Amino acid sequence: xxxxxxxxxxxxxxxxxxxxxxxxxxxxxxxxxxxxxxxxxxxxxxxxxxxxxxxxxxxxxxxxxxxxxxxxxxxxxxxxxxxxxxxxxxxxxxxxxxxxxxxxxxxxxxxxxxxxxxxxxxxxxxxxxxxxxxxxxxxxxxxxxxxxxxxxxxxxxxxxxxxxxxxxxxxxxxxxxxxxxxxxxxxxxxxxxxxxxxxxxxxxxxxxxxxxxxxxxxxxxxxxxxxxxxxxxxxxxxxxxxxxxxxxxxxxxxxxxxxxxxxxxxxxxxxxxxxxxxxxxxxxxxxxxxxxxxxxxxxxxxxxxxxxxxxx
Numbered sequence: 001x002x003x004x005x006x007x008x009x010x011x012x013x014x015x016x017x018x019x020x021x022x023x024x025x026x027x028x029x030x031x032x033x034x035x036x037x038x039x040x041x042x043x044x045x046x047x048x049x050x051x052x053x054x055x056x057x058x059x060x061x062x063x064x065x066x067x068x069x070x071x072x073x074x075x076x077x078x079x080x081x082x083x084x085x086x087x088x089x090x091x092x093x094x095x096x097x098x099x100x101x102x103x104x105x106x107x108x109x110x111x112x113x114x115x116x117x118x119x120x121x122x123x124x125x126x127x128x129x130x131x132x133x134x135x136x137x138x139x140x141x142x143x144x145x146x147x148x149x150x151x152x153x154x155x156x157x158x159x160x161x162x163x164x165x166x167x168x169x170x171x172x173x174x175x176x177x178x179x180x181x182x183x184x185x186x187x188x189x190x191x192x193x194x195x196x197x198x199x200x201x202x203x204x205x206x207x208x209x210x211x212x213x214x215x216x217x218x219x220x221x222x223x224x225x226x227x228x229x230x231x232x233x234x235x236x237x238x239x240x241x242x243x244x245x246x247x248x249x250x251x252x253x254x255x256x257x258x259x260x261x262x263x264x265x266x267x268x269x270x271x272x273x274x275x276x277x278x279x280x281x282x283x284x285x286x287x288x289x290x291x292x293x294x295x296x297x298x299x300x301x302x303x304x305x306x307x308x309x310x311x312x
Contacts, residue, residue: 014293018286022074025285026067029278036083036276057083057279070282079283084275089283092268097287099169099264103187103253106180108242110188111195115238116231118192119199124226126204134196141193146252150186150259157182167261183260187252191245198241202234209233236303243299250288 037053038045054060057080058069073080079089122134158166170176206212207230215225254266261267265284272280 011297014297017293018289021289022071022282022286023067025282025289026070029281029285030063032273032276032281034276036278053083057081059278074286079286080279082272082277082280084272084277084280089279092280093265093283093287096263096265096268099262100253100257100266102176103180103183103257103262103264104249106177106184107187107191107249107253110184111191114188114192115195115199118196119203119234120226120231122196122200123203123207123230126207131200134200138193138196141189144190146186146190147255147259149189150183150256153182153186154259169262179260179262183256183262186256186259187249190252191242191249194245195238195241199234199238202237203230206230206234239299239302243296246292246295250292 035050035054036057036059037050041049041053051060058066061069070080077090079093081087082089082092085092118134118138122131125131154166157163164182165179168179170179203226207226209230211229211233212225215229216222220228253264254269256262257264257266258270265287269281269284271277272284
């Protein structure tokens with residue numbers, strides 16, 4: 001019964017978080033230097049034209065009133081109208097969700113495929129050469145900036161070898177996955193370093209647990225003990241770590257989409273910032289915030305379902 005209450009009341013705890021994010025986003029966007037109307041009209045714009053654009057989008061109103069209109073739009077399921085694209089922000093964001101969502105999913109899958117074998121290799125050879133090698137690689141990998149790693153992968157696999165495309169998204173499903181290979185691998189390599197360290201520590205602890213000891217006492221082979229008992233139990237804390245890092249993952253996609261010219265929300269956000277398109281920046285930031293909150297909520301549910309020992 002307590003678990004059902006947890007699922008029902010947990011989303012309510014996120015409402016103050018979303019409210020705080022909306023306030024911070026609104027303030028930070030207004031601190032971006034430059035006038036959106038002047039950027040839109042160009043350097044030869046007349047004061048009359050600038051005043052007309054500012055009045056049209058409510059930019060001449062007091063800040064507190066602009067924020068009230070922003071919240072009012074959110075309450076109606078709207079996010080205002082883009083200054084640059086001249087369409088509703090929500091409709092604009094919907095057209096850009098697929099590339100970003102696909103990149104996140106591909107990145108997470110690749111990161112798990114990289115992290116699990118590396119962590120298993122290190123844990124089963126604790127203190128040995130493979131363990132030290134994995135730990136060194138994981139530590140060094142954390143220090144590589146994603147944009148630098150993206151450029152190195154482009155030079156190697158696109159320019160030198162000509163295996164993967166440099167930019168774009170493609171049309172068919174296979175073509176899209178082919179275009180997402182390098183961006184997904186870039187994000188996955190950065191994310192897998194964090195996951196590997198967490199998984200290794202959890203697996204080492206799992207090898208010493210009472211469950212593993214009891215399985216060995218029953219004559220179960222070490223490989224079966226490891227993959228049947230140690231690995232599943234080690235994935236629970238990793239799920240939480242992945243949820244905590246979802247904000248970093250989304251931030252990484254913003255940079256990677258710009259490098260690989262993916263037509264996703266990250267590229268939309270960057271262009272909106274340079275164009276001072278307040279509505280788009282606020283809308284994308286709120287979508288990213290809601291996605292982060294949703295992922296953390298789902299991670300809590302998975303953790304509670306997978307491990308009854310977790311205290312609510």
